[in-house]
Amino acid sequence: MLLRKYLLVTESQVSKCGFHIVKKKRDVLYPKRTKYSKYRKGRCSRGCKPDGTQLGFGRYGTQSCRAGRLSYRAIEAARRAIIGHFHRAMSGQFRKNGKIWVRVFADIPITGKPTEVRMGRGKGNPTGWIARVSTGQILFEMDGVSLSNARQAATLAAHKPCSSTKFVQWS
Numbered sequence: 705m706l707l708r709k710y711l712l713v714t715e716s717q718v719s720k721c722g723f724h725i726v727k728k729k730r731d732v733l734y735p736k737r738t739k740y741s742k743y744r745k746g747r748c749s750r751g752c753k754p755d756g757t758q759l760g761f762g763r764y765g766t767q768s769c770r771a772g773r774l775s776y777r778a779i780e781a782a783r784r785a786i787i788g789h790f791h792r793a794m795s796g797q798f799r800k801n802g803k804i805w806v807r808v809f810a811d812i813p814i815t816g817k818p819t820e821v822r823m824g825r826g827k828g829n830p831t832g833w834i835a836r837v838s839t840g841q842i843l844f845e846m847d848g849v850s851l852s853n854a855r856q857a858a859t860l861a862a863h864k865p866c867s868s869t870k871f872v873q874w875s
């Protein structure tokens with residue numbers, strides 16, 4: 705699956721190894737280059753795809769209950785909510801043991817026209833990035849934390865994206 709390439713890329717790795725796919729700007733990952741600068745929104749599949757529905761890295765995770773689109777801002781806000789909760793609840797312990805994996809990547813550009821612009825004259829300029837999410841897809845994974853802390857962090861992160869999510873545990 706395409707998302708596995710982007711999981712553990714940090715800013716130092718992007719600059720050191722010349723990784724040409726991911727660029728980091730203000731703590732937000734987005735593609736450096738795409739084949740086309742403007743895409744169509746497309747439809748989000750209503751069915752459950754087998755890819756990305758199982759926990760692959762961590763013990764706990766958040767899973768989407770509905771298909772839809774997630775903006776890059778919602779993904780980053782949820783990630784920050786999870787990390788903030790762990791830093792408050794566990795203080796220095798999270799830095800030693802804790803890990804978070806982001807399993808979705810916003811790789812589709814969204815365009816928008818400025819207000820009060822007449823009809824026609826082509827499609828607008830790219831304004832942001834979205835990720836298509838299918839039903840049952842894992843959004844975030846956590847490891848090295850207790851069950852209660854992971855559940856509280858997942859509850860905080862569930863308020864950020866527009867779609868509904870649920871907490872899952874590795875068994």
